[in-house]
Amino acid sequence: MRIYLDHNATTPLRPEVVEAMSRVLRETWGNPSSIHAEGAAARGALDGARSEVAELVGAAPEEVVFTAGATEANNTVLSGVRRHLVTTRVEHPSVREPAAELEEAGVRVTRVPVDGDGRLDLVALDAALEDGADLVSLIWANNETGVVQPLPEIVTCIAARAPLHVDATQALGKIPVEGDWDFLSASAHKLNGPKGTGCLVARRDAPVLLRGGGQEAGRRGGTENLAGIVGFAAACALARKEAVERRTRCAALRDRLWERLEKLPGARRNGRPEEVLPNTLSLELPGVEGDALVQALDLEGVAVSAGAACHAGAVSASHVLLAMGRTPEQALGSLRISVGHGNDEAQIDEAAERIHALLQRMASGKPGE
Numbered sequence: 001m002r003i004y005l006d007h008n009a010t011t012p013l014r015p016e017v018v019e020a021m022s023r024v025l026r027e028t029w030g031n032p033s034s035i036h037a038e039g040a041a042a043r044g045a046l047d048g049a050r051s052e053v054a055e056l057v058g059a060a061p062e063e064v065v066f067t068a069g070a071t072e073a074n075n076t077v078l079s080g081v082r083r084h085l086v087t088t089r090v091e092h093p094s095v096r097e098p099a100a101e102l103e104e105a106g107v108r109v110t111r112v113p114v115d116g117d118g119r120l121d122l123v124a125l126d127a128a129l130e131d132g133a134d135l136v137s138l139i140w141a142n143n144e145t146g147v148v149q150p151l152p153e154i155v156t157c158i159a160a161r162a163p164l165h166v167d168a169t170q171a172l173g174k175i176p177v178e179g180d181w182d183f184l185s186a187s188a189h190k191l192n193g194p195k196g197t198g199c200l201v202a203r204r205d206a207p208v209l210l211r212g213g214g215q216e217a218g219r220r221g222g223t224e225n226l227a228g229i230v231g232f233a234a235a236c237a238l239a240r241k242e243a244v245e246r247r248t249r250c251a252a253l254r255d256r257l258w259e260r261l262e263k264l265p266g267a268r269r270n271g272r273p274e275e276v277l278p279n280t281l282s283l284e285l286p287g288v289e290g291d292a293l294v295q296a297l298d299l300e301g302v303a304v305s306a307g308a309a310c311h312a313g314a315v316s317a318s319h320v321l322l323a324m325g326r327t328p329e330q331a332l333g334s335l336r337i338s339v340g341h342g343n344d345e346a347q348i349d350e351a352a353e354r355i356h357a358l359l360q361r362m363a364s365g366k367p368g369e
């Protein structure tokens, strides 16, 4: 039996999502911009989906711009920065990379540090905003550690000195995301929706994403990926309906796993448990090479991920864990386990057993047994 514990990477589609998408592909194939009946049916589906996504993020439907995912949304928001960007040291590459590019082009970029638990240094954020900024862009819940930033305190600290962009890709569907932000990015596939679909929610003017036929009220040209968008909306509807139950259930599974792993030699959790996404367990395992462990666990039928990024075959320590003050060795010895729909207690117990057995074999130098 394979056990999938990597829901922060992506999630399986829920049958309700597949059904909603299939119906659109079969029946609602018109172009939402056409004025005939086929177009009107597609437009109706698009409008309905927009309202559903808006409801989950607490925005008005006209503020939702559908995109090909959070990467596109993040790149777009940052492309509007001209003078000063304030961001953090723990961003996803879809903010990190465009921020570096802005810096190369002469834009001032301030990267606010985090503490040992991954939470933003609000004194440093306040100082960064002394001369104002075009934008504050920050990851709401971290994809590697699950650490959730304290949004109300951050909004108070910013004190309207700059618009706030939140990358809510990992937060949406896991914790409530209503709040006082100006821009929000998300991807459907992190909450049991399809890949290649997401949104930018813009409460004030955002840069135009793509120029073309005037779709999305002129903000993102290109004929809409209606099946993907409807699938995203179906996933949002489920997330709204199941919000409390999902949080409780994921946290119980995650904590059950920790109870079974905490006796591993030197094991410790990254982030304070009450400040971490309910589905995420980021672990430091001294002396273990996270990447090798992930590969070995895969052979044992358990899918997890390491707190390390693999680029062109070279494993580098996670910038997120380094920013939290971990040494490169500690960062390389980290494991990210993220639970979600489809996991149950029996899987958690079985995964814990396989992890224990594998680590014992690795310690005795016989991982392949």
Ligand SMILES: Cc1ncc(COP(=O)(O)O)c(C=O)c1O
Pocket (backbone or CB within 6 Å): 008, 009, 068, 069, 070, 071, 072, 092, 094, 139, 141, 142, 143, 167, 169, 170, 187, 189, 196, 198
């Ligand atoms: C926090 C965060 N932001 C952005 C993205 C990018 O999402 P996508 O690859 O769907 O564009 C991810 C995906 O891993 C993420 O975790």
